[in-house]
Amino acid sequence: MTSTKLTSFLSEKLEGLKSQGLYNEIDPVEGANGAIITIKGKELINLSSNNYLGLATDERLKKVAIDAVKTYGVGAGAVRTINGTLDLHLKLEEKLAAFKGTEAVISYQSGFNCNMAAISAVMDKNDAILSDELNHASIIDGCRLSKAKIIRVNHSDMDDLRQKAKEAVESGQYNKIMVITDGVFSMDGDVAKLPEIVDIAEEFDLMTYVDDAHGSGVLGKGAGTVKHFGLQDRVDFQMGTLSKAIGVIGGYVAGKQELIDWLKVQSRPFLFSTAVTPADVAASTEAIEILMDSTELQNRLWENSDYLKKGLTQLGFDIGNSETPITPCIIGDEKATQQFSKRLYEEGVYAKSIVFPTVPKGKGRVRNMPTSAHTKEMLDQALTIYEKVGKELGII
Numbered sequence: 001m002t003s004t005k006l007t008s009f010l011s012e013k014l015e016g017l018k019s020q021g022l023y024n025e026i027d028p029v030e031g032a033n034g035a036i037i038t039i040k041g042k043e044l045i046n047l048s049s050n051n052y053l054g055l056a057t058d059e060r061l062k063k064v065a066i067d068a069v070k071t072y073g074v075g076a077g078a079v080r081t082i083n084g085t086l087d088l089h090l091k092l093e094e095k096l097a098a099f100k101g102t103e104a105v106i107s108y109q110s111g112f113n114c115n116m117a118a119i120s121a122v123m124d125k126n127d128a129i130l131s132d133e134l135n136h137a138s139i140i141d142g143c144r145l146s147k148a149k150i151i152r153v154n155h156s157d158m159d160d161l162r163q164k165a166k167e168a169v170e171s172g173q174y175n176k177i178m179v180i181t182d183g184v185f186s187m188d189g190d191v192a193k194l195p196e197i198v199d200i201a202e203e204f205d206l207m208t209y210v211d212d213a214h215g216s217g218v219l220g221k222g223a224g225t226v227k228h229f230g231l232q233d234r235v236d237f238q239m240g241t242l243s244k245a246i247g248v249i250g251g252y253v254a255g256k257q258e259l260i261d262w263l264k265v266q267s268r269p270f271l272f273s274t275a276v277t278p279a280d281v282a283a284s285t286e287a288i289e290i291l292m293d294s295t296e297l298q299n300r301l302w303e304n305s306d307y308l309k310k311g312l313t314q315l316g317f318d319i320g321n322s323e324t325p326i327t328p329c330i331i332g333d334e335k336a337t338q339q340f341s342k343r344l345y346e347e348g349v350y351a352k353s354i355v356f357p358t359v360p361k362g363k364g365r366v367r368n369m370p371t372s373a374h375t376k377e378m379l380d381q382a383l384t385i386y387e388k389v390g391k392e393l394g395i396i
């Protein structure tokens with residue numbers, strides 16, 4: 001029998017979300033998550049995936065994944081520290097270290113897992129973490145897991161960061177202090193002010209941790225935000241994901257050899273959760289090789305995103321202050337945002353509404369993720385639909 005407490009908790013909470021327009025309906029994609037997707041039999045221009053470089057459906061990645069299944073089977077069979085470490089995992093980690101320009105890399109099952117793993121392997125209740133207020137949920141949860149004191153810093157406010165770093169150091173309360181930030185902020189597409197963050201970190205002897213989930217594959221010729229600013233030697237933890245631009249699944253932390261050695265013996269998802277499958281590891285390695293060989297995919301990504309941004313701006317949409325391909329269309333009200341996204345869908349564009357709690361209340365938006373796999377014709381068609389729906393709903 002179900003607990004009556006649970007039943008009343010769930011029905012009250014679900015009703016609450018639905019009445020505020022905050023309940024997210026999930027639409028299954030029928031087939032590949034490419035530039036065009038099919039949902040309920042309907043073809044749509046896809047502006048919602050994180051598949052920035054189109055690698056999720058790349059033939060080269062598919063081939064090595066199939067080959068890996070033939071040779072290694074479908075599962076790694078164990079956690080990394082028992083005997084789930086295949087030669088494929090080490091090859092991926094070596095490639096990633098070369099790509100990122102660091103001494104070593106440890107890979108995990110996801111980017112989310114990296115943040116669960118790495119922060120609490122190093123930080124504890126006697127430490128403090130200076131965390132940007134717009135940091136990703138996995139950073140927030142990773143910080144909480146560590147039990148360190150979390151000091152929220154106003155978004156990209158360097159005066160606030162310096163002030164709070166100074167106070168934390170002068171308080172004498174903490175053993176170690178870390179500053180942690182997204183490299184690219186996923187809801188607005190702005191880039192962290194890493195050169196200033198690193199200067200402040202050096203002034204106050206803070207550890208630096210950059211979560212580059214949306215920077216990897218996109219900035220710094222694909223190697224990420226830290227490389228973009230030339231700061232490889234000045235950032236302690238470079239976390240990245242293999243699930244977004246790399247097109248597969250997984251995550252990694254790049255840094256000094258000793259840090260990686262420590263994470264390999266201390267970080268719990270590495271010790272207690274099964275290693276990534278052979279096919280995924282092989283496909284990720286292939287993707288990194290492709291990115292190291294050529295910037296063709298990145299160039300096309302940036303061309304497409306510049307084109308889409310220019311088009312939306314000319315139509316009169318508020319696209320915020322994005323510096324990357326992430327292109328929000330800020331609508332504001334949650335219900336209006338969902339209505340806008342629904343009408344885009346009916347007209348043939350899949351651009352998901354993003355509302356509270358993913359973004360602050362009153363900052364609802366439809367977030368567009370152009371990729372290198374989109375053609376100009378697709379983007380033109382999307383812009384025509386944006387114009388129609390924008391005028392119809394009185395947004396432009």
Ligand SMILES: *Cc1c(COP(=O)(O)O)cnc(C)c1O
Binds near residue numbers: 113
């Ligand atoms: C998506 C994302 C993650 C999680 O990465 P996964 O590999 O999808 O688990 C972590 N941090 C940020 C900033 C992200 O955008």
